[in-house]
Amino acid sequence: MRAFQILGRDAFNRDGMTSVWHANRFFTVVADPIIADVILKSCLEKDDIMKLAQLLTDNGSIFAAVSIWRPRRKILASHFNTKILNDFVSVFSKQSEILITKLKETLDRGSFSVWNYFTTYTMDAVCETSLGVQVKSQHNPDQPFLKAFEECCDLGSARMVQPWLHSMTVYRHLPQYKRYMKNKYFICDFIKKIVQSKRKDNELHQISDMNGDQYTGSDGVKSLLELLIKNSNFTDKELQEESVIMVLAGTDTTAVAASFTALMLSQHLDVQDKVYEELREVFGDSNRAVEPDDLSQLKYLDAVVRESLRLYPPVPVITRKVERDVALPGGVTLIPGCGVVVNIWAIHRNPHYWGDDAEEFRPERFLDSALKHPAAFMPFSYGPRGCLGYRYAMMALKSALASLLRQYRLMPDNESYATVKREPLRLKFDIMMKDVNNFRLRIESRN
Template sequence: MLWTLLERMKAIQMAGRDTIDKGGITGVWLAHRFYLVVTDPETASLFLRVCLEKDDIMQMCFKMFIGNGSITAPVHIWRPRRKILLPHFNSKNLNQFVNVFDVQSRFMVKQLRSAVGAGSFSLYNHISTCTLASIFETALGGKIKDYYCYVDIQRLLKFIEKGLDILAIRGFQPWLYPDFVFKLTASFKTMTNIKEFIDNVARQIFAFKRKLVEENQNKEVQSESNQNMAEKFKPLLELLIESSGGKLKYTDIEMQEEFVVLVVAGTDTSAVATSFTILMLSQFPDIQEQVYSELKEVFEDSTRVTTAGDLARLKYLEVVIKETLRLYPPVPIVMRRVESDVILPSGITVPSDCGVVVNIWALHRDPRYWGEDAEQFRPERFIDVPLKHPAQFMPFSHGPRNCPGTQYAMTAMKTVLATLLRNYRIIPARKSTSSIPGQPLRLKFKLLMKDVDNFMVELENRN
């Protein structure tokens, strides 16, 4: 399995480099379907703005996992849902979420005490657990322990990981595309069990939360302190339930689908991005010390909680995260279907019914836009020179169907990393191929791009 995962990522890398060499666009056949591979930002921006339908392969893979969740939903389903969802990722709500991120980060730091000085270990499971707990609390409200009767957190993480593995296997094996063939495999039965487990968790939690929201709304109507209550923290799901009346309405099934999207997409992508940043900080101790100096400037020697104002001041940490996302975007490719003819800037007409693969991994390494040192980890590039094109950096995709939770993810990552680095120094794992400074990481692909060695590091106490 490991060799296969490595080869998948190598295929993406080779196709990306070949496309760069040929001017930013090439064509390949996958079974009976023709795909354009794109690494040029201008061309990629055009496709991602006008081709809003997700490619058949993506819909096939994710349909069984998340139903019509907004990641791959057809445009007629996605558009009205996004109108409801997007306003809730505003700065006011995000600022309220910072306290949740801080609490979960502090709990993770305590859990990591036993790993200090104990040699190499994988930090990924700790990060993903912290991320999932934060998503539960910001999406649902309350404490993560309140939901233990509905979900086994570690089992849910394992199921998400296994589900993504199966989807990646199917995506790279065209003979499994027909449903009647896939249903004959053991993977189909496993995937069915995973989906039933996740759907059951979502269904129970949603029913519980809708009842609480309705009860709270009745209390607020009778209360004389509505103004004060309006300032209280409200989780995403509660906001969606309140705003889903009138013409814009989520059904119970739709709400469950979007919750599953938050759990599946939000947990793994944020955890992967945070873990890659931690690896980079371990490889480049000078950069890690610059981040720590910034943290000392903002927090001094205090152990106080992190606030939204603190995060706004962590400018260097932010560019370190961005540079990590440039070299190691968790989602290295995005795929779209061409519904009607598209005329490229070059004048070439792309006919309908073909597919488009935007190779983000390669687009982020194009020397024409990033310079001859495009392969090097240099956070200062996001300070020194403005972007030449708005689509040359798209770790969260681009255009109308980009990730609505971009700022949510950045806020969560900055909080986790700030809390971790205030307490521990991260050093390279002694038995890892990802510990050599300046050497590209060995990568594998299973819908998300991950480190082959599963993000191994070592920890030392700061004090």
């Protein structure tokens, strides 16, 4: 992660761009939103380095070639509408209540890592809303599906930053490859069985409708997978690929964002107090479940989440491949063959767009004024290939935090923290950006 930080600051002094060699590949590093806007709208193909992720995702649209991504995105986009997302809030609320219950065990333990609690929350919420299954990882943190995903992510990120492992000819002979594929087969077999089961359920629905019978299938909210089976012509293989993407993208990104936001609130108690006052205005003394209308009223909480995402975007960089000449502002032209790293971490801290206090955590900046450029804030990517699940992630995040902060006060891991100078968080990069100290904090009951 330190390399991205150094390159970002170097780009600030070079009109928003710098360059670097990664093994035998030349990359242009961008830290200016105006330049990033041009690149992310002109260069839609992911850089070849991202093909390493396809060992798990195959042709899942997030990493797929444009020819595969474009038609799939049109179908997927229609299933992230407001009505469907609002239906998911009941699931987020239910899983948040389990999260609150599980956190009770930490009340007398002092400092602890909140990471595993948010990871299991997001895994359960994502699997129920995306796949229509309850994996109950909050009740069992060693749940095999969760562990298989975690190990694939760890192995994949380690390979990505070690160029000598990029060659499949080399990698397939290493023990890491065998471990990776063992976990991949488990994940794919798990999802394949779910797809087949949901496909069969849909066929029974159709038969019941034809016969005028009342079908008593799965109750409650329809998952994205069930909706795709009903409304699209995706094959089982395509459904499996997109299901892997939904779980991969939905679990880690939301867990990282929630963990950083909780950490920031534990270190900025004045901000946390303002969030709590807003929650009291919306919910009063009630411990009722969060509803869709509540989320739209939580303006300050929304600003807090956005400020956390600005300083600590879960995916700190985006890579793209240049396939034709691309003229950039300032007279520079990118030529085919080079790669581009859009440094989101640096763009979000560029003082020209965020002011002299760009390094500070100040949620009010999202309430005081509009963005100076649309691409100055891109925590979930930007442009035609921007993340479809952005609103989904924000709703899952705010639902969990709204439930959590009504019950608990988040405190810094060190009791003397308030009397000493704050040090910048130490960060690491393993596909997602994470805290080196694993998001440690303390909680106190508000009752």
